[in-house]
Amino acid sequence: MLRDPLTKWLWDGRRSLLGWALAVVVLGAGYAAFWPTIDSPAMRDALANYPEALLEALNYTDIATPDGYLSATVYGLVVAILLLVYGIGAGARTIAGDEEAGTLDLVLAHPVSRLRVALQRFGALVISIVLLNLALLVSLLAISGPVGLDGITLGEYAAMHTHLVLFAALFAAVSYGVGAAFGSRAAAIAAGAAVAFLGYLANGVLPQVDGLEWTRNLSPFHWLTGGNPLRNGIQAGDLLIMLGLIVLLVVLGTWRFERRDVAV
Amino acid sequence: MTDIAIRTQGLVKTYGKTRGLAGLALEVQTGEVYGFLGPNGAGKTTTIRLLLDLIRPTSGSAQVLGIDPQVEGVALRARTGYLAGDFLVDGRQTGRQLLTYLGNLRGGVSKDRIGALAERLDLDLDRKIKGLSRGNRQKIGVVQAFMHDPELLILDEPTSGLDPFLQQEFAKMAREATADGRTVFMSSHIMSEVQQVADRVGIIREGKLVTVERVEDLRERSMRKVVIQFAAPVPAEEFASVPGVRDLTIDGAVLRCRLDGMADTLVKAAARHTVVTLSIEEADLEELFFHHYANHGEAGDAA
Ligand SMILES: Nc1ncnc2c1ncn2[C@@H]1O[C@H](COP(=O)(O)OP(=O)(O)OP(=O)(O)O)[C@@H](O)[C@H]1O
Ligand SMILES: [Mg+2]
Secondary structure, three states: OOOOHHHHHHHHOHHHHHHHHHHHHHHHHHHHHOHHHHOOHHHHHHHHOOOHHHHHHOOOOOOOOHHHHHHHHHHHHHHHHHHHHHHHHHHHHHHHHHHHOOOHHHHHOOOOOHHHHHHHHHHHHHHHHHHHHHHHHHHHHHHHHHHOOOOOOHHHHHHHHHHHHHHHHHHHHHHHHHHHHHOOHHHHHHHHHHHHHHHHHHHHHHHHOOOOHHHHHHOHHHHHHHOOHHHHOOOHHHHHHHHHHHHHHHHHHHHHHHHOOOOO | OOOEEEEEEEEEEEEOOEEEEEEEEEEEEOOOEEEEEOOOOOOHHHHHHHHOOOOOOOEEEEEEOOEOOOOOHHHHHHOEEEEOOOOOOOOOOEHHHHHHHHHHHOOOOOHHHHHHHHHHOOOOOOOEHHHOOHHHHHHHHHHHHHOOOOOEEEEEOOOOOOOHHHHHHHHHHHHHHHHOOOEEEEEEOOHHHHOOOOOEEEEEEOOEEEEEEEHHHHHHHOOEEEEEEEOOOOOOHHHHOOOOEEEEEEEOOEEEEEEOOOOHHHHHHHOOOOEEEEEEEOOOHHHHHHHHHHHOOOOOOOO
């Protein structure tokens, strides 16, 4: 422990990470536990009477299948939002928050390059996102049998989680990148929140308007569950877009961070 | 090897329109304690953070231990110890955890070394930092700066928050470091804080180095304050001609003057009368120093 900026970042965030894991598990497994109420003839009839547009906006078109249900509720909504909030907060803390607290100065006065500090911390952040995903996966696997959410293979779960990790890491990269570039925690959080809001609109609301269906392709929410990885496995195109944006944001933010003054 | 530890030339730093440094030329020799004095906002912290590559100069150059901080910052910082003017750390960890981590960033510092320094400064390493008093937090800062025995210590107001006993202990640590041939560069607002420990002092004002003096030279040049209380009024003529006496005033039975050089003639002259009390006060270097550089005709001294 406490060997380098990576382990230190994880160690410092251990309590908060535990809290987030708890939230992800409780909400994720909690939603999964409601599956039997959806998976009933009465509910199917009710859903059949809903306007198609509304179901689409809520991403509920497939809700009566196990993968459709998990995609629409857990992976595409509650946990997605939890993890993006986690990603934005942690990304903002990684450089800008530490800098504004005046505590970044000390580490950078040691024989470590800014590049190393920044990248190791972002690496730690990605690891923490993977850990949260593992917590969710384990709890869903545990509860799926008892509630009858069957038919999803481990490979399909893995594909879904790959998408979710990159989705959360993308929001982390937005706030990390803006924070590293400008040293402002508020700007970092604002940028992450703006991307989340616009992404949500572009995925669920704007496509309702004729001629604006294409906006969906620009939404991180679409890259997350649009291709339904829980049924169709890895969606390489979506993953590559997210990965490419993450790399771009991290490179730009870190590049600027290496060249600017560090505030006291 | 070079015998100059720090050299800056024409160092300029501006923050937008605000002046940080206005062409600082500094030369610190290896093995000395250099006191870097100046009023608030003079540019001390700016200088120090430039030397460590935490901020980048607008123009000018710096060489620290023969290294350009902007080119080989990592190698440079491996050989320096730094204490910020405002030593801030995450309070949710103990001193030991923090110091272990910082030591690891330097490739490891032995537990014994950390323990010995903590004991010397009477610092409890096992308490959460947020529960420590300001002075105790500052001690952690001192330990992390000294623990790896760096060649160069760059300390921004190191004794702020420390009680007089610890200031003494700090001064000893700084002297010990230079006894090993290491260099100490420390900033301060006040002369009295650095005069026991520094070999030389430089004064910075409005981003420029105004003057540099050897503390020893200042002491030699300095005049002691003398106050003698006699039993009865004494004639001024008797003392006005005593060698070394300056600024003589006689107020009834009380004589006040400044003394430059030996006290012998003055004491013998006073002995002709009944002396009630006699005090010879060590010179105030601060006064002399500021007096001296004010006479060099530096403008902009409105405050
Ligand atoms: N980040 C910054 N942005 C704008 N101005 C700055 C910044 N940092 C320093 N300055 C300005 O640069 C000047 C020098 O500041 P500096 O902190 O170096 O002074 P100092 O000598 O350390 O003062 P003190 O004794 O109060 O610590 C000041 O006028 C200050 O307002
Ligand atoms: Mg300062």
